[in-house]
Amino acid sequence: MPRQTPVPAAERTPQAQLSEAGLHAIVGYQLAQATIVTDQVYDEQVGHDGGLRRVEYTLLALVKANPDVSARQLARALSVTPPNIAIWLDRLETRGLVARTRSASDARVQHVRLTEDGQQWVAHATALLLQAEQAALAALSPAERAILVELLHKVALSRKRADKGG
């Protein structure tokens, strides 16, 4: 079954150089491929050996930007189920990176805050990540990276309500 038209060089998978063909235009596929790269960056810079997981880093960063956020809100923001958010927060609390306090106005909710250690760790990790991503994605100009981030954010905002986080 010989190919009729040569496969464009730009539409091949990294490493294996396979044709992407119909897959090329599927956003979900390209997201997965791009994520391999950013996961590599995270694992090398932040997640090696005893480091925190990606979810844990993201949780800390969100808590930093939103002091006293509730577990429920974090679950919704990351599309993680409430039981699993509880597990992740447990681990972060055990490590002394976050603190949970009961809400005064509604005793059901927990306010999550960063400890001093948490503040420092997430600031350090974010700086490392930003720098390492810029190095790894040097093939993109700063303008291209900015456009990419905005387009991805636009995609993210298309999320439907029916979701794990509730």
Place this chain on the structure above:
Amino acid sequence: MPRQTPVPAAERTPQAQLSEAGLHAIVGYQLAQATIVTDQVYDEQVGHDGGLRRVEYTLLALVKANPDVSARQLARALSVTPPNIAIWLDRLETRGLVARTRSASDARVQHVRLTEDGQQWVAHATALLLQAEQAALAALSPAERAILVELLHKVALSRKRADKGG
């Protein structure tokens, strides 16, 4: 601890409306957020109840575009370890969607091909996905989607060699 400057409306997480702050510029984070949307699309259109997993769909699509590809090549293309590729191919073979044959020139390698059923299924799924993604991502113009795909592909090509697929 009141905020000094109001958080830009564009830099908030979907659903929970949390501030993204320092996280906003991290490509890996935005990829994860965007992936929530495309995963939703896949699960609704293709992956419901007894449907195939995302990896399985991607494998089929790559095999369709690259007949007689080897398991090793697929592992590299998707950054999945060889043992796990074997497991996925087993399932696809059990379902009668792919067939494996020994290479004539090198008896170690397996050539993977789609069956007639596999061809039809992946063509159908790809058409469904393309259409559903366009509907879900209507907030992006066709030009924006094209730019997004190309930028993501550029990111994917930045993958380093040291990888799971070997």
Place this chain on the structure above:
DNA sequence: TATTGTTATACTCTATAACTATA
């Protein structure tokens, strides 16, 4: 009744090591 958060638990997916058969 509905919601927040948690515990318990089963399931899926992944990774590592070790094996075989070819080269």
Place this chain on the structure above:
DNA sequence: TATAGTTATAGAGTATAACAATA
């Protein structure tokens, strides 16, 4: 010795159900 593929198995991550406490 190195590579392709596989088997076995332990571990990480996730989802579902059920519960307690509060509204």
